[in-house]
Structures are given as structure tokens and as C-alpha cells.
Amino acid sequence: MSDIVLEARDLVKHFPLTQGILFKRQIGAVRAVDGINLQLHRGETLGIVGESGCGKSTLARMLVGLETPTSGDLFVQGRNMAKVSGTERRRGRRNIQLVMQDPYTSLNPRMTVGDIIGEPFEVHPEVLEKPKRRARVQELLDLVGLNPDHINRYPHQFSGGQRQRIGIARALALNPEIILCDEPVSALDVSIQAQVMNLLEKLQDELGLSYIFIAHDLSVVRHIADRVAVMYLGRVVETGTEDQIYENPTHPYTQALLSAVPVPDPKLRGLRDQIVLTGDVPSPANPPSGCRFRTRCWKAQEICAQRAPELAARQGSAHPSACHFAEVRDVVHAQR
Amino acid sequence: MSTDVNVKLDTLPGLDSDALPLEVKDLHVEFRTRNGIARAVNGVSFSLRAGETRAILGESGCGKSVTAQAIMGILDSPPGFVTGGEIRYRGVDLLKLREEQRRKVRANRIAMIFQDALSALNPVFTVGFQLGELFRKHRGMSRADSKARAVELLDLVKIPAAKQRVNEYPHQFSGGMRQRVMIAMALALDPEVLIADEPTTALDVTVQAQIMALLAELQRERNMGLLLITHDMGVVADVADEISVMYAGRVIEEAPVRDIYESPSHPYTKGLLESIPRLDLKGQELSAIKGLPPLLTDIPKGCAFNPRCRYVQDACRQDPVPPLHQMSPTRSSACHFWKEVKADV
Numbered sequence: 074m075s076d077i078v079l080e081a082r083d084l085v086k087h088f089p090l091t092q093g094i095l096f097k098r099q100i101g102a103v104r105a106v107d108g109i110n111l112q113l114h115r116g117e118t119l120g121i122v123g124e125s126g127c128g129k130s131t132l133a134r135m136l137v138g139l140e141t142p143t144s145g146d147l148f149v150q151g152r153n154m155a156k157v158s159g160t161e162r163r164r165g166r167r168n169i170q171l172v173m174q175d176p177y178t179s180l181n182p183r184m185t186v187g188d189i190i191g192e193p194f195e196v197h198p199e200v201l202e203k204p205k206r207r208a209r210v211q212e213l214l215d216l217v218g219l220n221p222d223h224i225n226r227y228p229h230q231f232s233g234g235q236r237q238r239i240g241i242a243r244a245l246a247l248n249p250e251i252i253l254c255d256e257p258v259s260a261l262d263v264s265i266q267a268q269v270m271n272l273l274e275k276l277q278d279e280l281g282l283s284y285i286f287i288a289h290d291l292s293v294v295r296h297i298a299d300r301v302a303v304m305y306l307g308r309v310v311e312t313g314t315e316d317q318i319y320e321n322p323t324h325p326y327t328q329a330l331l332s333a334v335p336v337p338d339p340k341l342r343g344l345r346d347q348i349v350l351t352g353d354v355p356s357p358a359n360p361p362s363g364c365r366f367r368t369r370c371w372k373a374q375e376i377c378a379q380r381a382p383e384l385a386a387r388q389g390s391a392h393p394s395a396c397h398f399a400e401v402r403d404v405v406h407a408q409r
Numbered sequence: 410m411s412t413d414v415n416v417k418l419d420t421l422p423g424l425d426s427d428a429l430p431l432e433v434k435d436l437h438v439e440f441r442t443r444n445g446i447a448r449a450v451n452g453v454s455f456s457l458r459a460g461e462t463r464a465i466l467g468e469s470g471c472g473k474s475v476t477a478q479a480i481m482g483i484l485d486s487p488p489g490f491v492t493g494g495e496i497r498y499r500g501v502d503l504l505k506l507r508e509e510q511r512r513k514v515r516a517n518r519i520a521m522i523f524q525d526a527l528s529a530l531n532p533v534f535t536v537g538f539q540l541g542e543l544f545r546k547h548r549g550m551s552r553a554d555s556k557a558r559a560v561e562l563l564d565l566v567k568i569p570a571a572k573q574r575v576n577e578y579p580h581q582f583s584g585g586m587r588q589r590v591m592i593a594m595a596l597a598l599d600p601e602v603l604i605a606d607e608p609t610t611a612l613d614v615t616v617q618a619q620i621m622a623l624l625a626e627l628q629r630e631r632n633m634g635l636l637l638i639t640h641d642m643g644v645v646a647d648v649a650d651e652i653s654v655m656y657a658g659r660v661i662e663e664a665p666v667r668d669i670y671e672s673p674s675h676p677y678t679k680g681l682l683e684s685i686p687r688l689d690l691k692g693q694e695l696s697a698i699k700g701l702p703p704l705l706t707d708i709p710k711g712c713a714f715n716p717r718c719r720y721v722q723d724a725c726r727q728d729p730v731p732p733l734h735q736m737s738p739t740r741s742s743a744c745h746f747w748k749e750v751k752a753d754v
């Protein structure tokens with residue numbers, strides 16, 4: 074069997090922009106995700122970073138089957154999800170589960186924790202017969218570090234970090250191989266964030282899970298990811314190993330993003346290479362021609378408006394980078 | 410229109426221009442709720458010099474915003490009440506002033522910006538009208554003059570095309586630009602102290618960097634005191650001079666910024682530093698702090714941090730609460746065992 078458990082090929086999601094109340098006319102499209110290729114290998118963590126609105130959640134929702142792609146293909150364990158039978162598609166879906174950002178709103182307040190974690194069995198009853206489910210739910214509670222005796226409690230009786238654990242337990246119910254985490258620790262305080270990240274790493278080791286870990290916090294992603302993809306306006310602009318992206322970034326956007334992250338060490342104050350971007354991110358309904366970053370890029374030339382740079386390794390970048398003028402620049406460490 | 414141009418600030422009783430622009434002493438705030446009394450602020454003290462940046466650092470619910478609200482006099486009351494302490498502006502205790510004088514000090518000398526600019530701005534008036542109103546109301550300026558000042562202010566906070574944008578409404582600005590508008594409003598009357606409560610928490614990092622750079626520049630130019638309330642240890646390391654770390658409504662450690670990161674001397678501060686991943690470090694171990702912060706309606710006896718502390722001893726579970734020990738002229742820690750904690754690296 075191939076080592077690639079999940080693959081997206083040229084995945085696109087355009088949301089129609091309509092006008093008119095009675096007769097809706099389409100006047101354009103929000104190009105939320107605009108041609109993304111990615112591969113997830115067995116047992117690895119692929120981090121996806123980018124600023125709000127760049128299409129991370131839309132991509133995540135397509136990968137787990139909550140959103141139908143406008144075009145492109147999605148392969149789970151090598152099988153094209155658009156081409157397989159209904160049963161097989163369900164089995165494929167079962168294999169990928171989503172953990173969402175906000176533990177405060179993603180859990181139904183009227184359901185007990187036991188019902189929340191056991192709900193996936195209602196959708197996929199073939200996985201486990203009814204009489205065995207309660208014991209399985211208690212096992213899951215234990216696995217994520219919660220007290221199995223609290224199975225009849227309600228979400229409001231848990232703290233934010235504990236609610237995120239409930240979300241993780243629920244995602245694990247059907248024994249998936251792939252977990253997609255969309256900003257799983259963004260709403261948590263740092264001391265709790267570390268608890269949840271340590272739990273995710275422990276579960277990956279014990280269960281051999283593959284993760285896609287989406288976050289806007291670049292330090293968190295560095296900590297947990299093996300490989301990283303950087304998104305801007307619906308596209309991946311640079312991808313590589315954690316080391317390549319953080320130590321040797323070559324795309325100007327990646328460099329600007331990294332240079333803006335404060336490092337919790339006052340000794341480094343003012344010693345890092347700071348790139349302050351001007352202007353706002355353009356609207357995904359009307360992205361710039363050529364390179365989408367060119368309206369904010371200090372290196373932009375004429376060719377950048379004419380030709381969209383391919384995401385590829387090239388002179389100046391040993392790993393794939395979508396910039397005509399890719400070159401390494403260290404923005405993470407102190408410069409002397 | 411009512412104006413307060415006639416209330417003179419220099420006649421405030423006890424005003425001392427040599428005293429610090431802000432001094433908070435032993436502040437207590439509680440919320441009287443159906444679920445009991447939430448002791449949100451339990452004896453907080455700190456001071457702020459002109460031109461200094463003091464960070465108030467702590468996780469959600471520890472009383473940072475309530476402290477700021479008490480200083481600004483915008484506490485949600487009831488249920489919130491200041492039950493003790495002093496809040497001094499240049500020697501004058503604001504808590505003892507007549508309402509009208511207190512409002513005047515707060516409007517002119519101490520200003521505040523928030524995480525959420527949209528809720529701080531009025532959606533039905535243009536940005537120019539809202540800025541201009543400050544000058545009309547507090548400086549008695551004419552319409553034309555105040556409009557001109559509004560444009561100057563938008564320029565000051567680097568909003569492009571200020572002349573046109575002054576006629577737009579808050580919702581027409583992006584998140585970062587709205588934050589700039591709020592900064593412009595706060596600086597309109599030349600305050601000596603600016604309180605910024607999580608000013609960049611809702612923003613993307615590239616925008617956060619722009620806003621923090623702007624705040625630092627304006628602070629330098631005006632020699633303002635900046636009280637920066639945040640939970641972000643990265644931002645603090647970048648901009649603060651002094652830090653007060655809060656836990657369960659108290660300051661548990663206070664020090665110059667370098668000292669705190671180099672040799673944290675309270676187990677909570679130490680735990681926080683060990684639980685954040687760093688951008689520039691690879692394969693770093695994260696040691697989480699176990700457990701959760703307490704409910705402020707039910708703060709543990711003795712040291713509030715004792716159920717989560719890895720240095721805990723019997724004495725920590727008994728009253729009295731550990732006081733802030735003065736470790737050196739510039740540092741203090743509210744841990745009985747700060748010496749051991751500081752030495753343990």
C-alpha cells in the first residue's frame with residue numbers, strides 16, 4: 074500500500090457571488106481555494122498556515138467531505154472519492170475526522186458528553202454494535218485524559234481545554250487514520266494549549282495517526298508539524314519540511330509572515346530581520362493577476378503581474394516555492 | 410452641546426506634576442453575582458512612569474480587563490464594585506474625586522483602546538464625526554477646525570487617503586485600519602497614559618506587527634505611559650519595559666522584562682514560559698502546567714496557585730496568602746519559595 078493516505082489534486086472551491094433578491098444572478102465568485110495540491114503521508118503531521126480568509130477552513134471542509142469541490146480530485150488511500158461507490162465513499166469519509174477550533178460552540182450544549190462522543194456511531198452503526206458503545210466511549214474519555222465517570226455530564230460542566238479533549242475523543246470514535254485539526258488550540262490559553270498539543274502528539278504515537286494541522290500561529294505549527302504548507306489567497310505559496318520553511322524560507326510572503334511573529338525572548342528584541350508589509354490582503358473575489366502577492370511584495374517586477382509563478386523548486390529554492398525570484402532569507406534568528 | 414472645557418485640571422486637589430502619571434495601590438474589585446462573590450482583583454499594585462511600557466500579563470479570567478476598567482471608571486456596576494485601594498493620577502486619587510472631575514481626568518489624561526474596535530466605535534456616525542466630537546466637546550472647537558484635526562489624526566495613525574476616509578463609517582475599514590481609528594480616538598486629547606487591552610489579539614500577525622510598531626512610535630514621540638494588557642509572551646518580550654504577571658486577581662511577579670524571561674521566580678511565570686512554543690527553536694519540549702486556573706468565586710486558601718504548583722509545600726495550602734516578597738530593588742515574587750524557584754533552572 075502506498076505511503077500517501079490523503080491527496081488533493083488541483084482542488085478548487087469557488088463560492089458564487091449573487092445579486093438580486095427574487096432572481097439571483099451570479100456576478101462573480103469568491104475564489105476561496107483556487108488550485109491546491111497536497112499529499113499527506115502515513116504517520117506525519119502536515120501543518121497549514123496562512124492569515125485569516127486565505128482558505129484554510131474551506132480546504133479543510135473539502136478534505137473531510139463537508140464541502141463539495143468546484144473542481145479537482147480528492148484521493149483517500151489512493152482512491153478517488155468522486156469515482157468510488159457510495160459505500161466506499163462512506164468508508165473513506167469515516168477514515169478522516171475533523172477537530173474544530175472552538176470548543177465553546179462546536180459541541181451541542183443539550184447533549185451529554187457520552188452522546189456527543191458516541192454520535193458518530195449513529196451515523197456509522199456498522200462500526201460498533203450498540204451494547205458495546207458505552208464502554209468504548211468511556212475508553213475514549215480515558216484516552217484523552219478525561220474521567221470516564223463523567224460520561225453523563227454536559228459540555229458547560231467542562232473547561233475550554235477539556236471541551237477540546239471531548240472534541241478529540243469524538244473524532245477518534247470511528248478509529249480514523251487521519252485527523253484534520255482546524256485551529257484546535259487557537260481559543261485556548263497557553264498553559265492549556267500545551268496540554269492539548271502534548272495530547273495530540275501522544276495520540277499520534279500511540280495510534281499511528283496522520284494529522285493535518287491548520288493554524289495561524291506559526292510557532293505552534295513549527296512545534297507540531299513535520300512538513301508545512303503556507304497559503305495566501307487560496308493557493309499554496311511555499312511548502313517544505315519544517316526546517317526548510319522556518320530556517321530557509323524563500324517566498325517573500327513566508328518571510329514576511331515569519332518575521333512578524335514575536336519571539337518570547339527580550340534579548341532578541343530588534344535583532345531580527347523585520348519585514349513590515351503594507352496594505353491589506355486583496356479580496357479573494359478579485360485576486361491580482363499573475364502572482365497574488367504582488368500588490369504587497371517589495372520584490373515585485375513586471376513579470377509578476379503577467380505570469381503566475383509555479384509552485385516548484387528552482388534556482389534559489391531547493392523546495393517548492395511560488396515566486397519568480399525565490400531566495401533564502403533568514404528572518405527567524407537574530408542577525409549580527 | 411455640553412462641554413467640559415471649563416473644568417480646569419490644574420486645580421485638582423493634591424495635583425503634583427512630579428508624581429507618576431499612574432499609580433495603582435492595593436486595588437480590590439469584586440463582582441456580586443447570583444453564584445457568589447467573584448473576587449476579580451485582590452490587592453493589585455503597580456505604577457507607570459511617563460514613556461514606560463508596563464505589561465500586565467496573564468491568562469483569561471485573571472482580572473486584567475477588570476483592573477483596566479476600574480482605572481477607566483467603566484466597570485460594569487452593578488455587579489462590579491471597587492471595594493478598596495487607590496488609583497492615582499499625578500498624586501490625585503481618582504476614586505476620591507467628584508464624578509465630574511474624575512470624568513474629566515479620564516477623558517483628557519488617561520485613554521484606553523480595546524481588542525474589538527468595532528464595539529468601541531459608533532456604527533451610525535462617520536469616523537470624522539466621532540473624532541471631531543472629541544474636539545468640539547472637550548476643546549470647544551468649531552466644526553471646521555475639529556474636522557481638520559480629525560484628518561490630522563488619521564494621518565498620524567497612518568491611514569492612507571485620510572481626507573477621504575474621514576467621511577467613511579467604521580464598517581468600511583478593515584480590522585487593522587479600524588484599530589488605527591480607535592488609536593486615533595484615544596490619542597485625540599493628548600493623554601499621558603494609554604491603556605491597551607489586548608489591542609492586537611484579534612488581528613493577523615502581519616497586522617499585529619504594524620499596530621505594535623505604530624503604538625511604539627506614538628508612545629516614543631509623546632512620552633506616554635503605556636499599560637499593555639496581554640496574554641501574549643511574544644508581544645511582551647518585544648515591547649515591554651516592566652511586567653506584572655497576574656494570577657487569580659493578584660500580581661504574583663513583577664520585574665523588568667529581561668529578568669522575568671531569564672530567571673522567572675514564581676512557579677506560574679516559569680510554567681507559562683515553559684509552555685509556549687518558540688518560532689526559532691526546533692524540537693522543543695513543552696511542559697504544560699497541570700490543571701486549571703481557579704474560579705474567582707472559589708479561590709484556594711493560601712497560595713491560589715497551590716493546586717497546580719510543582720513546588721508546593723504544606724505552608725502553601727494555609728493562609729496567609731504569600732505576599733509579594735521584594736527580591737531586589739526592582740523585582741518581587743509572591744511565592745514563599747522564590748529563592749528555590751529562581752535557582753532551579
Ligand SMILES: Nc1ncnc2c1ncn2[C@@H]1O[C@H](COP(=O)(O)OP(=O)(O)O)[C@@H](O)[C@H]1O
Binds near residue numbers: 103126130
Ligand atoms: N460559505 C461561504 N460562502 C461564501 N464565501 C465563503 C464561504 N465560506 C468561506 N468563504 C470565503 O472564503 C474565503 C476563505 O475563507 P476560510 O476558508 O474560512 O478562510 P480561513 O479559514 O483561512 O480563515 C473568505 O474570503 C471567506 O469569506
Ligand SMILES: Nc1ncnc2c1ncn2[C@@H]1O[C@H](COP(=O)(O)OP(=O)(O)O)[C@@H](O)[C@H]1O
Binds near residue numbers: 468
Ligand atoms: N460583568 C461581569 N459580571 C460578573 N463577573 C465578571 C464580569 N466581568 C468580569 N467578571 C469576573 O472577573 C474575572 C476577571 O475578568 P477579566 O478581568 O475580564 O479577565 P481577563 O484577565 O481575561 O481580562 C472573571 O473571571 C469574572 O469572574
Ligand code: SF4
Binds near residue numbers: 364
Ligand atoms: S513572484 Fe514576484 S510578486 Fe510574487 S512573491 Fe515573487 S517577487 Fe513577489
Ligand code: SF4
Binds near residue numbers: 713716719725731746
Ligand atoms: S507559594 Fe507555594 S504553591 Fe504558591 S507558587 Fe510558591 S511554591 Fe507554589
Ligand SMILES: [Mg+2]
Binds near residue numbers: 129130131
Ligand atoms: Mg478558518
Ligand SMILES: [Mg+2]
Binds near residue numbers: 473474475
Ligand atoms: Mg480581558
